[in-house]
Amino acid sequence: MTERPYSTSAYREAARTLAATGRRLYRHGWSPATSSNYSQRLNAGHAAITRSGRDKGLLQETDIMVVDLDGRPVGDGKPSAETLLHTGLYRRDPAIGAVLHTHSHAATVLTMHWPADHVTLEGYELLKALDGIDTHESRLTIPVFDNSQDIAALAADVDRQLDAGRITHAYLIRGHGLYTWAADMPACYRQLEALETLLAVELDRRRLG
Numbered sequence: 001m002t003e004r005p006y007s008t009s010a011y012r013e014a015a016r017t018l019a020a021t022g023r024r025l026y027r028h029g030w031s032p033a034t035s036s037n038y039s040q041r042l043n044a045g046h047a048a049i050t051r052s053g054r055d056k057g058l059l060q061e062t063d064i065m066v067v068d069l070d071g072r073p074v075g076d077g078k079p080s081a082e083t084l085l086h087t088g089l090y091r092r093d094p095a096i097g098a099v100l101h102t103h104s105h106a107a108t109v110l111t112m113h114w115p116a117d118h119v120t121l122e123g124y125e126l127l128k129a130l131d132g133i134d135t136h137e138s139r140l141t142i143p144v145f146d147n148s149q150d151i152a153a154l155a156a157d158v159d160r161q162l163d164a165g166r167i168t169h170a171y172l173i174r175g176h177g178l179y180t181w182a183a184d185m186p187a188c189y190r191q192l193e194a195l196e197t198l199l200a201v202e203l204d205r206r207r208l209g
């Protein structure tokens, strides 16, 4: 029997965490209609990630599989169609332990209605939920990439912008959703929840004029 290139207990723990996180995000309304994908690092060369097309409101441990950091499945099944957007982050930074991607109403409207290449969040106390931010007197610029079905090209574009220092905590894809990452799942979840909340606030404020 071939040995697995990752620890079974790390995989089980990641599968439990990812399934619970997905159900939580679905309840917020940020992962409708099978959208979104979530991952957690297992070791230097592998990550656990959601299988493609799964209902995130019903997410189970069996909906999680393993990929290497080139996005190749380890074992049976089809990983998320957006796997390269996750593995690209793990590959470039060993300190990244979790990646979350959601499809919220606010992220969609903000990036479709306004053609800008970034969304700025400024002056909010909740920014302090983000790693490295310790005052509301902060400005977070979230770059917006045009949507594409060519995920490899999109991942390469994201990589270039990260190299250039133009992305810190997160990025948006126009008419699609939000990606964010952190050292572990609790930090990543906290960051995602803060960002989605602030995007909804930002949208409300723009509507109010």
Ligand SMILES: CSCCC(=O)C(=O)COP(=O)(O)O
Pocket: 033, 034, 035, 036, 037, 050, 051, 052, 053, 054, 079, 080, 081, 082, 101
């Ligand atoms: C139904 S949403 C379209 C695909 C998408 O953007 C997404 O986040 C889910 O894709 P996956 O392959 O991870 O299920």
Ligand SMILES: [Zn+2]
Pocket: 035, 036, 037, 082, 101, 103, 176, 177
């Ligand atoms: Zn998506």
